[in-house]
Amino acid sequence: MDIFIQQLINGVTLGSVYAVVALGYTMVYGIIQLINFAHGEVVMIGAMVAFSVITALAPGGWPPLMVVAAGTIVAIPVCMAIGYGLERIAYRPLRNAPRLAPLISAIGMSIILQHLALLVWSRNFIAFPQIIKSEPYHIGGAIITNVQIAIIATSVAMMAGLALMVYRTRLGTAMRATAQNPQVAGLMGVDINRIIAVTFLIAAALAAVAGVMVGSYYGIAHYQMGSLLGLKAFSAAVLGGIGNLPGAMLGGVLLGVVEALGAGYIGDFTNNWFGSNYQDVFAFIVLIAVLVFRPTGLLGERVGDRT
Amino acid sequence: MKHSKLALTLIAAAIGVIGCGEEKKPEPPKVEAPKPPPPPPSIEIKIGSVAPLTGGIAHLGKDNENGVRLAVDEANAAKIKIDGKDAKFVMMGEDDQADPKVGTTVAQKLVDAKVAGVVGHLNSGTSIPASSIYNGAGIPVISGSATNPKLTEQGFKVQFRVVGRDDQQGPAIASYLATNAKPRVVAVIDDATAYGEGLANEVEKTLTAAKIKVLPREKGTDKTTDWKAVLTKLKGKRPDAIFYGGMDATGGPLMKQGRELGIKAVFAFGDGACTDEMSKLAGDAAEGLLCSQAGIPVKAASQKFLDAYKKAFNVDPILYAPFTYDAANMLIDAMKRADSADPAKYLPELAKLSFTGATGKIEFDDKGDRKDAEMTIFTMKGGKIEPIAIIKGGNSMTVDEYLKMAAPAVPAEAPKPAAEPARDEAKK
Secondary structure, eight states: OHHHHHHHHHHHHHHHHHHHHHHHHHHHHHHHOOOOTTHHHHHHHHHHHHHHHHHHHGGGTOOHHHHHHHHHHHHHHHHHHHHHHIIIIIIGGGTTSOTHHHHHHHHHHHHHHHHHHHHHHOSSOEEOOOOSOOOEEEETTEEEEHHHHHHHHHHHHHHHHHHHHHHHSHHHHHHHHHHHOHHHHHHTTOOHHHHHHHHHHHHHHHHHHHHHHHHHHHTEEOTTHHHHHHHHHHHHHHHHOTTOHHHHHHHHHHHHHHHHHHHHHHHHHTTTSSOGGGHHHHHHHHHHHHHHHOTTOSSOOSTTSOO | OHHHHHHHHHHHHHHHHHHHHHHHTTHHHHHOOOOOSSOOSEEEEEEEEEEOOSSTTHHHHHHHHHHHHHHHHHHHHTTOEETTEEEEEEEEEEEOTTOHHHHHHHHHHHHHTTOSEEEOOSSHHHHHHHHHHHHHHTOOEEESSOOOGGGGSSOOTTEEESSOOHHHHHHHHHHHHHHHTOOSEEEEEEOSSHHHHHHHHHHHHHHHHTTOEEOOOEEOOTTOOOOHHHHHHHHTTOOSEEEEESOHHHHHHHHHHHHHTTOOSEEEEOGGGOSTHHHHHHGGGGTTOEEEEESSOGGGSOHHHHHHHHHHHSSOOOSSHHHHHHHHHHHHHHHHHHTOOOHHHHHHHHHTOOEEETTEEEOBOTTSOBTTOOEEEEEEETTEEEEEEEEETTEEEOHHHHHHHHHHHSOTTSSSOOHHHHHHHHHO
């Protein structure tokens, strides 16, 4: 039982990171039907920038929490600038082009960002300075560390904040209006370009925080870390129903939990026929199964009703 | 408008033609040395070096390449004459990205460029498929770091290696673990690469033979950074020791997460994760790690090599550089002895060469493996890995004992005085 609880804790931590990244995919998709494949790279840049700041400040003798916070605070505007740049350079000129064009430019931007990071932070695995000592807390035989608690709490706070903004503010209303029909929203006086840019900015800010979380959780950062994470988070967004905010949160947490439980129990179920290295396969089997029965994802309702 | 376009096209075409002409000219005469008509005062001998220069283990790849570069630079400085001509050695450094597919492409590229010999590849997974390409072209290839036994079991006459094999390294770390940590249950994890799996298999074999219970194998990939699920599962089975066959980039997070989950087991790793990098990647959690390296510790390499490396690259060698350095020097030495850079001519010399280099005495057996290869066991102490035992021919001894024993065996006859200064360094 304690093992099961431990796997759940592992899964929820991982899942809340997925959820935050998935929100970025789903927001952008919801508003301009674009899969921003460079989003995973924005997460990576967030982690890298935070790494540089934390490394620079670590010997200064500040309290560790403040150093990490400073890293995050610097990473957010950098990622926002990149997010805005992506939209401005690679997506806005192609907004009325066939669907495939922005998709390709997204993949292109993802490769460019990776190699930019390669130039700046080298090709090596970068060890994240481990200035926050991980303190274990025991729950029913399982262990949760302070870092895990911080990750889950930050994710929940950011998701709640995002939900409040989208459903309770004028800006959120404008975003939802643009998502429903950009032309009509434009006619109603919504500055669509501004709203789309703001969406990218928010997604990038979330990505920056996710990057810091991943970096400090695993203690490692690498210029290619964004691609698999991005793919998983994208899958989470699809699982929950792409374009749907609560769906991304649900999909992210679910994918994390399925992955952890899959890795933990697949060997026992298949008599060690499949090892734990099939955890990704297991997660994607669940994804495919869900999509076969609910092509719009778990909470998706509205996908495909517009061309 | 039309004219300018035409002119542009013409210029472009002209540049293209000139460009092609320039590129092609110097290629053929470079390697075909014994061609009388334009008697070149010097011959250019290309030596390939293949290692991943991008990706997770690029730092190790660069280290390997630096070893070769140093040997080549020194050979050039020594103004060696081969076949009566001044030999100019050129290193062709290639990046195989630790990817078997890229590895074969790069191997073919080197063969097409008519290299005289190759030092590489770093990984077993890339070395094995590439070896058949070199074999087909008859080009000698020496790996300074690929430890999978399969590499030299294919019957290729051109394939050599200057490090030990997993079936020597695996038993070494496993028997050290069995006698010193005395575990009852051991969990074995690998990263599903030819190297990691091969090493883990050997460890499992030795442990099983020593009547120690080994849990069903767990696997990750060479990119896995999240080991929590696997470790949590293992925690429930209460192993006394955990062995991981894989590299430091994945092993670091593994160990860190293991300690975070409250696992108290001894962690043991193979040579891929036997670096100082582990203390950065895993933090304090890395303390007490046991790991093995094929060959002797970098510190025990000859002082002359260590100084020259530091001087040339302004960093200390990490892991395999002394081995790739020796490998490149052996190629050059065999060419000198055969008085030819033609692979067919100097290959027999290479096979029977007795060479004393930065890593001690090297001779090859029939398969191309290094005779009597040493294995070293390290432990992580205060953020640095420290050699605690050297295993040679099944016997475990401390580093000092080894150096005492090795010293008289290394005469000062060869091109490099090897172990003498190294001993002082290792004692520090």
